[in-house]
Every structure is written in C-alpha cells, then in structure tokens.
Amino acid sequence: MASTPQTANYGAISATPVYVDDPQPAYSGSSVVAASPCSRCRRITSTGHSESTTSNFTRAEAELVPKFIAAQVSDEELRLISQKQGPGVAAYYEQQNELIAALLGVNQQHTDDVLEQQSEYRRLRQRQVDRAVRVSVAVNVLVVLAQLYAAVSSESLALFATMSEASMDLLSSIILLLASAAARRNDRFSLYPSGRYKLETIGVIVFAVLMGTFSVALLVESVIALVSADSMPNNLSLYDALCVIGALLAKVVLFWYCYTLREYNAAHVLMTDHRNDVVVNAFGLTMAVVGKHMMPWMDPLGSLIIALVILRSWVHEAWDQIKLIVGIRADPQLLQVLTFTALTHDARIEKVDRVVAYHSGAKLFVEVDIVMPPETPLVVLHDVAEALQEKYERMPGVGRCHVHVDYEVTHRPEHQNAAA
Structure with a gap:
C-alpha cells in the first residue's frame, strides 16, 4: 500500500x-x-x-x-x-x-550567533539521545542479569516473562545503537548520497518483529501451564523480589530521561520500551506474589497477560514505523x-x-x-x-x-x- x-x-x-x-x-x-x-x-x-x-x-x-x-x-x-x-x-x-x-x-x-546557538543546541540534544541509548544498553544488561536470577530462583513463569522481555529490550537497545551509528555516517561519495537515517526506522521494525515472535511463544507456554492440572506455587523469595524492584526503579529513571528527549525517534522508542517495562515488571511481580501465597494459577495467568500486552504494544509500534517508511503525509x-x-x-x-x-x-x-x-x-x-x-x-x-x-x-x- x-x-x-x-x-x-x-x-x-x-x-x-x-x-x-x-x-x-x-x-x-x-x-x-x-x-x-x-x-x-x-x-x-x-x-x-x-x-x-x-x-x-x-x-x-x-x-x-x-x-x-x-x-x-x-x-x-x-x-x-x-x-x-x-x-x-x-x-x-x-x-x-x-x-x-x-x-x-x-x-x-536571527543573527549568525543565534543560528549557531540553535545548531549547537541540536548537537547537544543528539548527544543526549546517543547517551540515552548507551545508558539503556548498560542498564538493560544489569536488569537482565537481575531478572534472570529472580526467574531461575523463584521458578515463576510471570517473572520468566519479564526476564525474557528484558532480554529483548537489551537486543532492541543494541539494534538502535548500531542503526543510529550507521545513520550518522554520511559520505557524499557513498552508495547512499541522501544518508542512512532510514536505518533507524528499519531497526525498530526488525525489533518489533522479534518482539512479536517472542510474545507468541510466551503465549503458548502460558496456556500450557494454565491448562495443566498440577499447578504448584512458585518459590519466590525476598531476594528475588528485591531484584525485580531494583530493575523496576532503574526503568523508571530511564523512562523519565528518555521522555525529555521524546521528539527524537530513537529516544521515543526507548521511552515506550521503558514505560512498558515499568508496567510489566510491576504486574509480573504482583502476579508472582499472588501465585505463591494465594492462587498458583495466577502466575501463568500473569505471564499470559504480559505476553498479550507486549504483542499489542509492538504491533502498534511496528505499524507506526511502517507508515513512516512508506511515506505517510505530514x-x-x-x-x-x-x-x-x-x-x-x-x-x-x-x-x-x-x-x-x-x-x-x-x-x-x-x-x-x-x-x-x-x-x-x-x-x-x-x-x-x-x-x-x-x-x-x-x-x-x-x-x-x-x-x-x-x-x-x-x-x-x-x-x-x-x-x-
């Protein structure tokens, strides 16, 4: 179309x-x-x-x-x-x-001095966006390790869902970092005289496809756990919960920082990603706690809901990026x-x-x-x-x-x- x-x-x-x-x-x-x-x-x-x-x-x-x-x-x-x-x-x-x-x-x-100040401001904002991408990569590495420990230790399917989502976040940050670096390379004698800025949009679409595939696999695992007759409580401990809470707080800080740079495409994608992580981690921890102390089936149900939320969010994001690259009007x-x-x-x-x-x-x-x-x-x-x-x-x-x-x-x- x-x-x-x-x-x-x-x-x-x-x-x-x-x-x-x-x-x-x-x-x-x-x-x-x-x-x-x-x-x-x-x-x-x-x-x-x-x-x-x-x-x-x-x-x-x-x-x-x-x-x-x-x-x-x-x-x-x-x-x-x-x-x-x-x-x-x-x-x-x-x-x-x-x-x-x-x-x-x-x-x-405007005088030339003011124009130079505007140019310097844009360069400053771009450096802030690059910093946001790099910090997101570093924080996501720590978040994945913390949530991996919590998921393996607790054997909670809901926490496993949040850990898997964090792993995909790390992959997304790496994709955006590489795409952003490639987009800044602008050689007038290269094969791309108009620049490579579309690589960033393509990177988001590729990541959205990966997230959609992951969500479908997580949906299947959650349904299997729900229909099984031997649902057992998970082994969530205080240390597991603290790991998830630490990851949650880190994502809140990153969301606020990327929100201040939301007019840039890469920062807007990261902002959406961190916002989703805050909701997903809070919900996943809640369902894991309820699954341990009250109703064991709530744990796989939480995993199922998380998978649906992730799928919906990234299908919407992919469609928005596709419209940009096809050429939607201003x-x-x-x-x-x-x-x-x-x-x-x-x-x-x-x-x-x-x-x-x-x-x-x-x-x-x-x-x-x-x-x-x-x-x-x-x-x-x-x-x-x-x-x-x-x-x-x-x-x-x-x-x-x-x-x-x-x-x-x-x-x-x-x-x-x-x-x-």
Missing part, C-alpha cells in the same frame, strides 16, 4: 494561506521550531549584483501578523471559556494559540506552518502554488512550488529558492527540501507518474 502525501495547492494564494479559525486541532509549536530566514538572503542591486540583506518583512506578513496577534486568546479568557463552554473548547483555543505562536515565529530575524497543521513560511519568505514571491510534505523514514521530505515574476533575473530566483530551502532544512524533523520556482499557476500538475 502507498500513502498519499499531504498536499496544499493554493493556486493564486497571495495573503491568506493559513486559516486560524479552522476547527482542526492546531499544530503544536513544540514539534517544529520556527526557523529563521537565512542571513545570506540576497537581493539585486542597481548594478546587477546580489548583496546580503536581513530585512524581509513581506506584504503578506504585514497583513497577517496583526490578525494573528488579535486572534490570540489570553490565559484569563481561556479560563472563562473552559468554565462556560467546556474544557474541549478551551483546549481548541489553546492549540490555536500554539499555532499562532509558531506562525509568528516563522520569520523572526500533519495538516505542519503544512500550514510550511505554507506560511514560503508565503512570507520574500516579498518577490507572488504566490505559493503547492506544498507537499511526507515522511521518508523518521524525517520529512518537503517539496514547495513558488511563483515569481517572469522577468526576475536567474540569480534572484536561485538565491530566494536556496534561502527558502535552507530555512526549511533547519527545521527539526525535515530531512530534505526541494523548492521549485515557476512563473504561473495555470500549467497542468507536475509529476504525473508519481504513483507509478
């Missing part, structure tokens, strides 16, 4: 590409940080040469910015709306405020930000003809068609389009952008064989 990329075809749009009162949920500015225009954006002088300029306040921006500011809802107004019209209506206006904030920040002027709210960015990028852009944004793995591929006057010199067309491309590619989550320049919007749609 193939996903249709989200497309905005605005034709003769000149000043109103974004409808703030659209009842769709607004785009959160936390996911896409508004990028500043390139400080090297150029204009043609009377001598025919291009020179740098940082002033770029377009007519469309001058018309729209006051309307956006007037449409913002204050915190006090949000509180009154929540009381009179309900929290759902207030949440809509709060999301609209976030969209307006993202749009207002699109063309804020959020409509992000499309609004992208369109507004193009429209207000340069005063010489007359119209925004088309905006396409879709996933290529964890990152986005953006394609924008803009319209400029036919008499515009080639050097201006090049500099305006290149600056817009750089602006998009500085946005977090955007892997590649193509900007096409045209002089009219009456031609037939391009790329007729795109679905072939």
